Amino acid sequence: MxxxxxxxxxxxxxxxxxxxNDILDYYCQIIDSFINILYSIIQSDNKxxxxxxxxxxxxxxxNLYTMTLSKQLEKYLQNKHIISLILKLTNFxxxxxxxxxxxxxxxxxTEQETKxxxxxxxxxxxxxxxxxxxxxxxxxxxxxxxxxxxxxNLIQYDQIKDELTKQNGLRLIIRCATDMNxxxxxxxxxxLEILLALTFNKDACEQLKTYSIQIKPFLSSSHQGISQIIxxxxxxxxxxxxxxxxxxxxxxxxxxxxxxxxxxxDKDLCLRIYDxxxxxxxxxxxxxxxxxxxxxxxxCEIIDECEYFxxxxxxxxxxxxxxxxxxxxxxxxxxxxxxxxVLSNYRPDGWLNRLINGKISIDFIKYDFESxxxxxxxxxxxxxxxxxxxxxxxxxxxxxxxxxxxDNEFPSxxxxxxxxxxxxFLISKNLNPFLExxxxxxxxILHDLYRMCLSNRESMFHTLKTEISTLNTNNEQxxxxxxxxxxxxxxxxxxxxxxxxx
Numbered sequence: 001m002x003x004x005x006x007x008x009x010x011x012x013x014x015x016x017x018x019x020x021n022d023i024l025d026y027y028c029q030i031i032d033s034f035i036n037i038l039y040s041i042i043q044s045d046n047k048x049x050x051x052x053x054x055x056x057x058x059x060x061x062x063n064l065y066t067m068t069l070s071k072q073l074e075k076y077l078q079n080k081h082i083i084s085l086i087l088k089l090t091n092f093x094x095x096x097x098x099x100x101x102x103x104x105x106x107x108x109x110t111e112q113e114t115k116x117x118x119x120x121x122x123x124x125x126x127x128x129x130x131x132x133x134x135x136x137x138x139x140x141x142x143x144x145x146x147x148x149x150x151x152x153n154l155i156q157y158d159q160i161k162d163e164l165t166k167q168n169g170l171r172l173i174i175r176c177a178t179d180m181n182x183x184x185x186x187x188x189x190x191x192l193e194i195l196l197a198l199t200f201n202k203d204a205c206e207q208l209k210t211y212s213i214q215i216k217p218f219l220s221s222s223h224q225g226i227s228q229i230i231x232x233x234x235x236x237x238x239x240x241x242x243x244x245x246x247x248x249x250x251x252x253x254x255x256x257x258x259x260x261x262x263x264x265x266d267k268d269l270c271l272r273i274y275d276x277x278x279x280x281x282x283x284x285x286x287x288x289x290x291x292x293x294x295x296x297x298x299x300c301e302i303i304d305e306c307e308y309f310x311x312x313x314x315x316x317x318x319x320x321x322x323x324x325x326x327x328x329x330x331x332x333x334x335x336x337x338x339x340x341x342v343l344s345n346y347r348p349d350g351w352l353n354r355l356i357n358g359k360i361s362i363d364f365i366k367y368d369f370e371s372x373x374x375x376x377x378x379x380x381x382x383x384x385x386x387x388x389x390x391x392x393x394x395x396x397x398x399x400x401x402x403x404x405x406x407d408n409e410f411p412s413x414x415x416x417x418x419x420x421x422x423x424x425f426l427i428s429k430n431l432n433p434f435l436e437x438x439x440x441x442x443x444x445i446l447h448d449l450y451r452m453c454l455s456n457r458e459s460m461f462h463t464l465k466t467e468i469s470t471l472n473t474n475n476e477q478x479x480x481x482x483x484x485x486x487x488x489x490x491x492x493x494x495x496x497x498x499x500x501x502x
Contacts, residue, residue: 019072027067028076034060035082042088054094061089061100068107077108087122098130099143106150111349114157124163127151131172148176148190155194156319158350161201170198170207178214184223192218192229196321199236200328200351209237228293232325235296243300244332255305257282257380261327262312263320266342269364270312273340276373282380300329308380309335313361314343318352331355338379340364340372357476358432360439382420414450414493417443429489433468433476450490457487 019027038060041053067073086108089101105123114120131147134140154160164170176182176191195215198204216234221227235243258277262270267288274286285302287294294302303309309330317323328351330337339348339356341363348356362379364372411417417425419442426434438446453460465478 017070019070024072027070027073031064031067031073031076031080034064035080035085038085038089042085054092054097057089057092057097058094061097061104065100065103065107068104074107077104078110081113083109083113083119087119087126090126095140095143099146102127102130102147102150106153109154109157111157114159117159117163120157120159120163121167123154123160124167124169127154128164128167128169128172131176135172135176145186145190148187148194152190152193152197153319155197156350158201161198161204165198165201165204165207170204173198174211174214178211178218184221184226188218189223189226189229192226192233193321196229196233196236199233200321200324205236208233212237224293228322232296232322236325239297240329243297243329246304248304248333254307255283256285256302256307258284258308258310259303259306259330260284260286260310260312261317261323261330262342263314263316263323265316266312266314269342272369273312273364273373273376276369277376280377296325299326303330303335304333307336308338308383310338310340310376312340312342313348313352313356314341314346317342318348318350324351327352327355336383338362338376338383340376341366358427358435360436385420411443412493413495414443414447414490417446417493422446425489429485431482431486431489433478433482434464434486435476436471437464437467446490447494450487450494453487 037056041057044053064077068077083105086101086104090098092098109123114123127147127150131144131151134144134147137144155164164173173191173194177188177195179187182188195208199208212234215230219227219230219234221230260270260274260277270286271288274284277284285306303326309327311317311323311327311330327337337356337359339359339361341361342365344365346365348361360379362372362375366372367375411421419438419440421443422438422441423435426432426438441449461478461480461483464483468476468478
C-alpha cells in the first residue's frame, strides 16, 4: 500500500516543486519508516529471510533515491546522516540495490560528510572497485554509465579528489575518457568532467600532465561539450601558471564594469539581474549562451578587463568546474569579487566559501528583488568610493595573508567611524564573523553595542552568536575566543572616560 502511494506521488517530485507542509511531513514520515526498516535488516544478522530482505530493500531503495529529486527531501535525508547505512547496502549482491545505493550517495553526500577521511576513503575505494569490475563487461553498460555520473557528482568534494588520487584512480578515469571503444556522451564526457575537477587537486594535476598527449586529440572532437572540457583541462595543465603571474594593472580604465559569472541552471534570475543592471547604465559582460564556446584564455582577458567580478552562488555554481575556473582565476588575480546568493537558503561551503571569506553576500532570494538590487548597487558604489582602502582589503584574501597596518587609516575615536572603517577594522583583525551583522552600522552604534557587551558579556555573546549563525551566509561562526578578541581590540578605540563610566 505504502509502496504504491510512493510510486504515484514520487513521479511529481523534482528540484523546482515546493512541497506544502502536509505533503512534506507525509514524505518525511515515510522516509523515517524506510530508514528504520533498512536499519532492522542490516542489524538482523540474516535473521530475516535473505530473499525477503532483498525484496524489501529493492522496493525501498529506489523510492529513497526518487525522494532526493526534491530539494526539501534531499535536505531532510542529508540531516538523517545515513551515509554509513547506504554504504552497507552496496555490499548486497544485487545490481539494482547497489546502483540505487550509489545514486543516493551521490545525492545526499555533503561537504561536511566528506571531511570524515574514512568515509571519503570508502567512497573512493568503492567506485574504483566497481568501475574496474564492470568497465569491460558488456552486460553492465547501463550500470557503468550510472556509476560515472554518480562519481562526477561526488568528485566536486576536495576530500574525494584526494582519496581518488591517492588510490591511483586517475589511470582508470583516463581510460574512460580516452578509449575510443566507449561512447562519447555516455562515458567520455562524464569522465572528462571528472578529470577537469581533478585538475583542482595539486597531486592529480601533476599526474595529469603526463597524459596531455593522450588528451589533446579530443580538442577537435565533433562533440562541442567534449572539446570545451578538453580546452579547460589543457588550460589548467599548461597555461594557468603563466596566466596568474601576468602583471596586473591597478586603477586602469576597465572595458566593463561587471562580469556576471553564473551557472546556466540559474540563468533566469541572473539574466534578470543583468537586465536591471543595464538599466542602471552598467557595462556588463555575460556569457548568455554556452554554445559560444569562449575559451579560458578569452575568459581570463575578459575578467582582467572587468572592474568587478560578480558571482551568482548556488549548488550548481559550486559544482560547475567552468564556474570554479573563472572564480578561482578572479580570486588569484585579486579582482574585486562581489558574491550574490541566487538559491533559497544557500550557504556556500568548501572552495567557494574560502573564496568569499571576509565578503558580505547579497541574497537575491532572502530579500525582494528590488531591495537586493539596491544593496548590490550600493556595494559597487561603496567600493568605488573607497577604492584605495579596498585594495588593502583584497590583500587580506591572498593565500599568504599580508599584515595590514590600520593605525592611521581612520579616526582614533570609535564614534567617528563610518561603516567602511568598521569593515576595514574587522577584516584586518580577522574578525570576519561580525562582517554581515555589522554591514549597516556606524561607529556610534558600534560604541553602543560595546557598552552592552561590557554590561553583560555572557548574554551578549550568546545573542551575537545566535544572530551571526542565523544571518551569515558564509558559514562563519562566532567563538568565545573571537568574541573576547573583538572586545579587546575595540577597547583601544573607546575613550577611556567612557570605559571608566561603566
